[in-house]
Amino acid sequence: MAPILELKAVDKSFGGLHVTSKVSFAVMPGEISAIIGPNGAGKTTLFNQITGHLRSDAGAIFFKEENIVGRSPQQIVARGMGRAFQIASIFPDETVLDNIRAACLSRLGQTRKFWRSVVTFRQATEDAHAILDSLGLDSQADRLAFELAHGDQKLLDIGIALALKPALLLLDEPTAGMSPDERQHTRALIKKLWKAFDLTLVFIEHDMDMVFGIAQVVRVLQQGALLAEGTPEEIRANKQVITAYLGEDF
């Protein structure tokens, strides 16, 4: 089987600062994997390169067997990539439902329709409710997004990405800033969504329970380079990773 996402010697520097250097790895379809590493290791920059937010200086990124370096985020999203952000990226003054519905309308190619009210778009509305339901947010559908609790805003952000029915979903620290209870809930939820939506999922995370609890593959970045790659067990036992990131008492 061909990988759905393949990075080949991907580079990015800002001035003299080498943020990612010669990163190569392949993500197989259906895989759930984690990217870990200390702050400043280049994890988010790597996501920005994959999603077209930043242009890679060198290397190639194959998504569904096509090099997407130089493509715009819009084009990459259209090919089936979805993304949620470290700081919840939502539409604060719209209802929770409309946040998701906007994404559904976009996927269905209906955002140019200017005559009928959004509520009459049945397919988009049903899809949006289904996604809110799977996130446990449907009871809050009519609230404005900014009124939601922080944790729920993060879930809404994931929901917006999910609504695009992406083949590959990238989550940037889905549990960042959450309470321990919310973390536990989100951990279980993400695993459930991965199964229910048949996703290929890559997430960046500092929560080790989540990383070692649900990831099939763990990749470690350090100073912009891929330090190690393997199953959770392999990573846990990797001497280099322990010294660089996990610490002796992990």
Next chain:
Amino acid sequence: MTKETAMNFKAATLWGMIVVLFALVPVLASSPYQINLASHVLIWSLFAVSFNMLWGVTGMLSLGQALFYGLGAYSVGLLVNYLGSAWYLPGIGIGLLAAALLAFFLGLLVIRVGGVYFTMLTLAFGQLAWQITFKWYDFTGGDDGIQGIMPPGLLGNKTAYYYFLLVLVLVSIWILKRMAYSPFGLILRCVQQNPDRVRFLGRRVRRNQLRIYIISSFFSALAGSLMVGVDSSIHTDMLYWTTSGEVILMSVLGGINQFFGPFVGAVAIILIEDYVGAYTEYWSLIIGTIMLVMVLGFPKGLVGEARRLIMRFGRTETGR
């Protein structure tokens, strides 16, 4: 479903009231002046509502929509002046087409920059158009403008012209309202609130901004062209930046986050100008004071604050 039906019913009632109210003006008016005043109210309402699709909805504060308002007016005025009154209606059409084309090419330039730079560029182009019109005396009449522009045939009758513009204004506002609540309108609001996220929905931010810039300019031009028959004249003030500023005031007064906010704001400002203007030449002082109070105390505008009150009462009634 029942909630939607109830909302449709409320919207239909509101529309019915507006239509009946304005349709009755010529019947109830005791002088042609009141028809003239109602015409001003309607035209400014259309101008303000179309401007607010740009600002309140999409977050693009243009300080140059007078350019399109004036373009609509001067297309009609100049064509009638040089070619005869038969060119009145074609003049409106040509003005609308010219506005859409100009907005397209100008939009490609000014939408490349965001925020205050967009505002400054629209101001610059607006003032450029004003300056040209002002200096080109032989063609445009310069500061004097052109007087005595009459619509042809039946439309020469003030009452008939009033109904003509009433229909066009209300249909235009209705179209814009449908747009505001459509998927396109939703994406425009999303563009204002979080353009980065819109890109990751797979939508182009600038393209949507360009679309609404063209649409807003088109209806601004319609407002301008309709005004020609009301005052039977065109003048350079229509292109001046204070005309662009006027619709900003109307939007703020009525509430920029409410579709009917600019409409209510336009009604209020035109009526205040008229009534206070009859007593004192310092009417702008009154407008200024009202604006100050609104912005500091009631930033949601007349419609926004009214809606907040209704919601609060509604909640106490049902005990929530």
